[in-house]
Amino acid sequence: MAASAMLRPSLLLRSSPSPYNPSSTRTSPRNTSKCKVFALFWGPKKNSGSRELSPSLGPYTLTTSSSQVDMQQISVSVAPSILDISSEDWDACAIDVTGTEKHFNPFLTHAFLSSLEETGCSTKETGWIPQHIVARDENGNVLGVVPLYLKSHSYGEFVFDYSWADAYYSYGYSYYPKLQCSVPFTPVTGHRILVRDTVYKSQVFDALVEALKDLAAKLDVSSIHITFPSETEWCKLKDRGFLQRIGMQYHWKNRNYKSFDEFLMDMRQSKRKNIRLERKKISTQNLKMRRLRGTDIKAKHWDSFYSFYRNTTDNKWGRAFLTRDFFHNIGEKMGEKVMLIVAEEDEKLVAGALNLIGGDTLFGRLWGCLPDAYYPNLHFEACYYQAIEAAIELNLNKVEAGAQGEHKIQRGYLPVTTYSCHYILDEGFRKAIGGFLVNETAQVKHVMELLCESGPFKEEIMKEHQFS
Structure with a gap:
């Protein structure tokens, strides 16, 4: 049986018999704010009710001991734009939570997330309304942040919950809007609850999680979804009422290789x-590969790459979530x-692959080529082999x-x-989705085992991967 077929759930959630009458005990928000949102819902059943955006949350009290002197009160609020938070404060949280710059994640930076907002990618108009949570101490210092969005659809997430939305709809309930804690349009693992390294960090983490739940109740949403969190967060959130879900990606691991040929020697003949x-065919097609970084990437490169990106989305019947200005x-x-990896034919750009460089990881993100162009194996060269060479050259641990x-x-x-966490406010739906995830998890694990059996490396390396 094909692995892709085995990933399908044996039972669609909506086809399961209803074990409950879905409750409707969530409180309705007060319509006191001047800023309203009329969310889009799945199917024709639309709710015309408005929601108060950016409500106040908290306060929360932190303690280091039983002494009254050591008590600290923090305020938690919602920022309707990441531009309301300084880049210094945001990035300090993003760096502190990893413990070291070695694990720096470029997608969690203020620069990346603000670029999405400033260029019209993650905005109200695209169904990604920023609702970032910020925790501050009594002196106004930022102790933690959460990248968060109020969403009216499930596009651009890479963790699929369309069957859940259908199940809600089939019982006459609205799945949208929902709260999405993630990096928009980016299936990259990283921390999602970003806290400063202080004596209060564990309590700040808990306060931010409680604030997420508080916000969900105030906005009267169906659910909270934290996608591609770290494994540590995934484990912690289980104890805080979140359902656990797993997925699968494909990563390359650097085993201290000094060259691409040394990597090849670990593979089966x-x-x-x-x-x-495959690599030899690139030169026979008169193609030249270049890896560009920083100031070597000119405006003409971004304009060309945007056309490549649009060609990919158009051909795959996808949606172009990212704008030209974003790049x-x-x-x-x-x-x-x-890092922009480009292919040239007679000094003309014909294809490209976008990568971001982290502390220990090269993140491959997007690929595209000229419309109607056909260059055999160029996709493999630009996206996979060039990325491996770059990771070896930069002494990075892996390529995602x-x-x-x-x-x-x-x-x-x-x-x-990969991991995701889901907080379903309705008890009946939470129970049904929890059962769905138990079955899905078993299937994903089984597929991963089968795929590893056909791995390309020598036997001892495949054994190492299975137990890593």
Whole structure:
């Protein structure tokens, strides 16, 4: 049986017999704010009620001991734009939560997230209304932040819950809007509850989680979804009422390789031969590959890459979530953290792959080429082999090649587990979705085991991966 087929749930959530009468005990928000949102809902059943945006949350009291002197009160609020939070404060939280700059995640930076907002990607008009949560101490110092959005759809998330929305709709309930804690349009694992490294950090984490729940109740949403969190957060949130879900991606691991050929020597002979043949075809097509960073990436490169990106989304019947200005913006703001791999034919750009450079990881994100162009194996070269060479050159631990694509396995990218957490406010739906996730988790684990059995590496390396 094909792995893709095995990933389908054995029972769709909405086809399960209803074990309950869904409750409707959530309190309705007060209509006191001048800023209202009329959310779009799944199907024709629309709720015309308005919601108060950016309500106040908290306060919360923190303690370091039983002494009254050591008590600290923090305020928690909602920022309707990341631009309301300084880049210094936001980035300090993002760096502190990882414990070291070695694990720096470029997607959690103020530069990346603000670029999405400033260029019209994550906005009210696109169904991504920023509702970032901010915790401050009594002196106004930022102790923690959460990237959060009020959403009227499920596009651009890479953790699929359409069957859940259908189940709500089939019982006459609204699944949208919902709260989404994530990096928009980006299936990259990283911390989601970003806290400063203080003696209160564990309590600030708990306060921010409680604030998420408080906000969900005040906005009268169906659910909270924290997608691609760290494994540590995933485990913590289980104890705080969140349902656990897993998924799968394909990552390449650097085993202290000094060159691409050294990496190939860890592969089975047939796989090694195939990769060499694929790479050889690039030169026979008169293609030249270049890896550009920082100021080497000019406006003309971004304009070309945007056309490549649009060609990809148009051909796959996808949606172009990102704007032309977004690419120019991250180039200006993020500098050397951006790598654009381009292919040239007679000095003309014909294809490109966008990567971001983290503390220990190269993140492959987007790919595209000229319309109606056909260059055999160029996709593999630009997205996978060039990324591996770059990671070896930069001494990075791994390459994350994004979601989907079993073809990545034979090119050195092996299955790894990804995580998400889901807080369902309605008790009946929470129970039904929880049962769905138990079955889905077993299927995902089984598929990963099968995929590893056909891995491209020598036996001892595949055993190492299975137990890592």
